[in-house]
Amino acid sequence: LEDDAAVANYLLNEGRVASVPGVAYGLSPYFRISTATSEEVLTEAIARINAAVAQVE
Numbered sequence: 001l002e003d004d005a006a007v008a009n010y011l012l013n014e015g016r017v018a019s020v021p022g023v024a025y026g027l028s029p030y031f032r033i034s035t036a037t038s039e040e041v042l043t044e045a046i047a048r049i050n051a052a053v054a055q056v057e
Helices: 004-015 039-056
Strands: none
């Protein structure tokens, strides 16, 4: 994954978690994930992110 946009796309396609690449707001190579939801939804999102990252490693 060569940049923040690629990470955001990967998380969306493989982890089913939406994020915003930092390039969208001038802060590449970072990305943003909203945490304005329930703890249950966040727990599921974290599990999905962990699974997606494990596939890259």
